[in-house]
Amino acid sequence: MSGRSSYRGYGLQQVDEKGRVAIPSPLRAALLARSPIGGDGKAITTVVLQAHERQPCICGYDLDFADQREAELEERARQNALADGAPNDDILRGGMASDELPFDTSGRFIMPGFPRKHAKIGKWAFFYGIGKYFEIWDPATLLASPNVHPNVRALVEHELAERKVVL
Template sequence: MARSGYRGVGLQMVDDKGRVAIPAALRATLEKNSGQPVDTKDSRVAILSAHESDRCLIAYDEPYFDLLFERLSSRAETFAGARGEADSNIMREGIGPGENIAFDPSGRFILPGFLGEHAGVKKQGYAFFYGVGNVIEIWDPRTLLDHPKAPEIMKSACRYHLSEKKVVL
């Protein structure tokens, strides 16, 4: 199966129960990449995890997990210790906090408490979704705008969507 890359952006409100909706274009790519018949319950599952270096979340399709696992395993072996033991922290940071999430036909899912807290995405707040090829990044808008290394185009997109929705941080 040929995978499609994630592209597109969106700002979504997180309700008081922690529900948030994946923007339509990104949701369609998740369903397509699942390898399951599109618009079925089986196609509406994703993996949500912490980004391995930035204070945001990443979401991706189940088949991408296998590619990620191989990449992280190889990196863990490359950075083996003096006795040849793999660097376990590479796997812990890259895979450990991940959870499967199911989303409904409109893309709504419940943000797991720990992951939301880790990324600063709060109930009754906002989540900024940004497709970056292999994954979808999900940011707390303030955290993104304050990030010293985030690209200006990404910050500009976030500011635009905040303005469109008349959201003041």
């Protein structure tokens, strides 16, 4: 992994009836740059998806960040140990479930049922890079969320208007 590529960029993407959706090109480029290299010398084309711990959206990231995230969760579980000194496994339960999915050269992958249901993603998905990972939102859910920055809300409204999408 280069370590220099951050997930920056955004995109409103259509989701088909089978749950196929494409990762927007700026985010896909970062995902490839951050991905480990396989035995064939090419980046491993896998995206990790996980339901966000606190927001009604999905987090997406590379395999190396998945390992880093696991280590961070384990540290949090130790820091918030139970009365008997055992790590707080509930922290791990809330943050470890994820799906590792292949994507093609166009960035298309099939979004699994649970994360999609968690984020209420229907026909449209809004991808937004926030550094170490990117988020995938249902546009209507994002617009209704009180915890979303006004600039992001305005960006989604702009993208919907550009595509002439009415929710």
